[in-house]
Amino acid sequence: MTIQLERLQTFTTWPLGYPDPFILSKLGFYYTGKVDQVQCCECSQTIENWHSKSNPLVEHYKVNNGCVFVQNYKETLFNFKISKSTANLYASTEKRVRSYSVNNVRLPSFLSIYSVVMDDGHKSRLNYKHCGMTTQLERLQTFTTWPLGYPDPFILSKLGFYYTGKADQVQCCECSQTIENWHSKSNPLVEHYKVNNGCVFVQNYKETLFNFKISKSTANLYASTEKRVRSYSVNNVRLPSFLSVESLAHAGFYYVGPGDRVKCHSCSVILIEWESIDIPIAEHYRWSPDCDYIKQ
Numbered sequence: 001m002t003i004q005l006e007r008l009q010t011f012t013t014w015p016l017g018y019p020d021p022f023i024l025s026k027l028g029f030y031y032t033g034k035v036d037q038v039q040c041c042e043c044s045q046t047i048e049n050w051h052s053k054s055n056p057l058v059e060h061y062k063v064n065n066g067c068v069f070v071q072n073y074k075e076t077l078f079n080f081k082i083s084k085s086t087a088n089l090y091a092s093t094e095k096r097v098r099s100y101s102v103n104n105v106r107l108p109s110f111l112s113i114y115s116v117v118m119d120d121g122h123k124s125r126l127n128y129k130h131c132g133m134t135t136q137l138e139r140l141q142t143f144t145t146w147p148l149g150y151p152d153p154f155i156l157s158k159l160g161f162y163y164t165g166k167a168d169q170v171q172c173c174e175c176s177q178t179i180e181n182w183h184s185k186s187n188p189l190v191e192h193y194k195v196n197n198g199c200v201f202v203q204n205y206k207e208t209l210f211n212f213k214i215s216k217s218t219a220n221l222y223a224s225t226e227k228r229v230r231s232y233s234v235n236n237v238r239l240p241s242f243l244s245v246e247s248l249a250h251a252g253f254y255y256v257g258p259g260d261r262v263k264c265h266s267c268s269v270i271l272i273e274w275e276s277i278d279i280p281i282a283e284h285y286r287w288s289p290d291c292d293y294i295k296q
Contacts, residue, residue, distance in 0.1 A: 001030050001041045005153070009141050019056045021137055022154075027056050028069035043067040133162055133173045151188045159188050160201035175199040193282040206279065222265035228254040242276045251280035252293045267291035 143153035
């Protein structure tokens with residue numbers, strides 16, 4: 001089983017809540033179907049009798065420190081720290097954040113460490129209403145016949161999507177919205193926002209959307225973020241408490257009034273009547289996807 005997804009699919013009946021099947025498959029293991037036994041596809045060593053504090057990489061090292069999967073994460077082993085307390089090693093948010101820097105993790109550009117550490121790594125804490133696939137693993141397994149090389153099925157499943165089997169169509173297990181016709185530059189989180197900005201999966205990564213970066217567009221009166229920010233202070237604007245001047249300016253909007261009426265300096269689209277779940281940059285994508293400022 002040379003592909004991680006193939007190995008991950010063997011964990012459908014994994015009986016434990018630990019270790020995380022995604023991590024096990026990443027380290028070369030597949031589930032043999034015998035109690036809690038896993039086997040490495042490279043060195044053929046088996047490991048079983050897992051407990052809640054087991055570290056898959058350390059355990060792999062113990063049975064075969066020369067295995068290519070162990071060697072690939074050699075630096076991680078060098079930096080491995082063992083907690084002296086009886087408390088869960090990653091019980092605090094701070095320690096989970098630190099785990100990413102210690103292990104030199106390269107997350108997708110739109111996925112923030114702070115949003116990831118709020119997920120327990122097994123079953124999402126989100127309060128699903130309609131989903132028959134409550135775990136990311138179940139959703140990820142539907143992508144076996146995914147026809148494209150993008151977006152990454154792991155990211156799609158993380159954002160609540162499962163593959164419907166129709167062309168490149170995916171459906172959210174929470175809000176039931178479908179998305180298709182993906183292209184190489186599609187951002188799953190932004191696309192999800194477009195079809196349902198109130199979905200719990202979108203709101204769970206709200207901070208990530210706020211930090212979404214857009215490059216500078218062609219020069220005009222409000223081409224610079226600073227000038228757009230100034231347009232709000234000059235007009236003594238009183239925006240709703242949930243709407244920040246910085247997020248509006250970052251999204252390309254300057255103030256025209258009255259009320260919460262703003263305008264894009266590039267495409268001239270005007271947006272009004274903002275709601276608490278609205279995110280400026282994503283609303284810009286929704287109402288003016290062809291804007292030069294957005295596309296750059």
